[in-house]
Amino acid sequence: MSSETLFLKNAETFAESMVRCGVRYHFAYPITPATDVMKHAAVILPKYGGRMIQMESELAVSNALSGCACTGKLGATSSSGPGMSLMQEAISFMCAAELPAIMFDSMRVGPGDGDIIGAQSTYFQATRGGGHGDYRTIVLAPYSGQSIVDLMPEAVRLTYQYRNPVLFVLDGVTSQMTETATFPEPHDYSADFDTSGWRYTGTKDHPKRFVVTGSYSHNQGYEMNERLRAKYEKIKENEQRWESAQVEDAELIVVAFGIHGRMATELVSRLRAEGRKVGAINPITLWPYPDKAFEQLPQSLKNILVVEMNHGQMLDDVRLAVNGRVPVHFLGKTGGDTPLCTLREMETKALEILG
């Protein structure tokens, strides 16, 4: 079987892609707009010798996922809004226990029960960690079906190489969009990693091992936290990822991810056609945040505009990366019948800043 082009909803593309890259166990609980992942996984996983298990809550989902991860095999989950909130304790646990897992957050509008309409309002939860303790989750933000497919092998590598859960965040608009994506030949990337040195599958081939994430008030616990810190520093150094368009001579750079990242590229083409010097930065890793994209800002740069489907969350990271060198403006909205900024609104704001 060679490559294959399919016309799928992007949430289904996620399911298709994770299974083709080695996920064999998917744990989930129905929640719009993430349910398409578990539905699709339930259909295709048995063909790959795997299973989708519907659990009774996201508490059970996330802990079954961590149990699966303890075997060294690759599991995944998919959820949204309040479902992701319920998983935060287990995500903190998996980070502390250094367990591999793939997670998918089809971001919806909140707070509270939230609503099924797409948003980018869990940026803080994803990148800061909604759980307790000093931990970090690797966060990837695809902006199209094809970028999901292209990122998946990297996600499997990241989760095994660093033994840390990897979270995909898609705004609900991107995850509900239907478009084509070309899949390479299936390959179980998880099998490329040897887990025999750490998995917890019985003492037949190793001395007793145990997962303890609840013992920090002595030297071993202190060292465990220091080891995690060193790992996170390594990830920050090596794994920042972003795409950029025409930033070299830009007077204005638009920074956006997901659907707005895609629109920002379109905005750049439009305004460049009118001779306006606009560029775009589209972060692909939200943690580690691509600070390096902001290290060498062009001399021509006068302003930065951040566009999000929330009230300004990634904005904080852009401001930290820019560190006061140029003014950082914001355009964002969340909820309503058009839960994102239109291209026209983005253009108006950009022209207003350009003067």
Added chain:
Amino acid sequence: MENAMENLSSKYGKTLMLDKLFSYCPGCGHGIVTRLVAEAIEAMGLREKAVSVVGIGCGGFSHHYMDIDAIEATHGRSTSTATGFKLASPENFVFTYQGDGDMSAIGLADLLHAANKGVPITALMINNTVFGMTGGQMSPATLEGQVTATTPNGRDPKLHGYPILVPEMMRAMQGVKYLARESVADAPAIRKAGKSIRRAFECQEKNQGFAFIEFIVPCPTGLKKSVKDSYAWCKDQMVDYFKPQVFKDEVE
């Protein structure tokens, strides 16, 4: 002393780690159940494939005394963690070891759904009627009128409900194939409990479904009683309400 250890090792085999410093309080019922579990693992030749998923609380110490792999799960979720583990690695022998706080309070939903699904794991609940590790607060299993750190005037059913009867709730679930309540109140009860554990383990070994045992044990520290009095209380009061019995044995 060394000779005494060797003698014990030859009696108990490799599973029970007799050289570990014990962190259960003197007289704690966990010590007995932990030994019984280790003996069953040893006798049935399960040590190398056994994985213990323990709860948060004193039950979490149990794996330290057994030479087997273990996972200290998040509070209450051991049966869900075990469900994911067993799905991905069915060749392992997977059991949970949890207290009544971890299992019948915060973890009740996880327990009942794992039972209802008939997940082929073994779940053990050590019920001493209190949250032991945090200092003897009320648990769902605290007896009516029982004084605890959080029920200074005794458990009032009007406010707190009646002590929870966990195996009774599972009786109608078809996925549950072995279901029992045992106690460690005296020597005959302990011997019976040991046999029950082997039967529950056999249920998983034969891949027949979910197995559950509740153990009625005293917590002398949490109950603020002498060891002797706590065992007398266990025999007279606890066992009177939590009646030991095999509810279901469908292991073929």
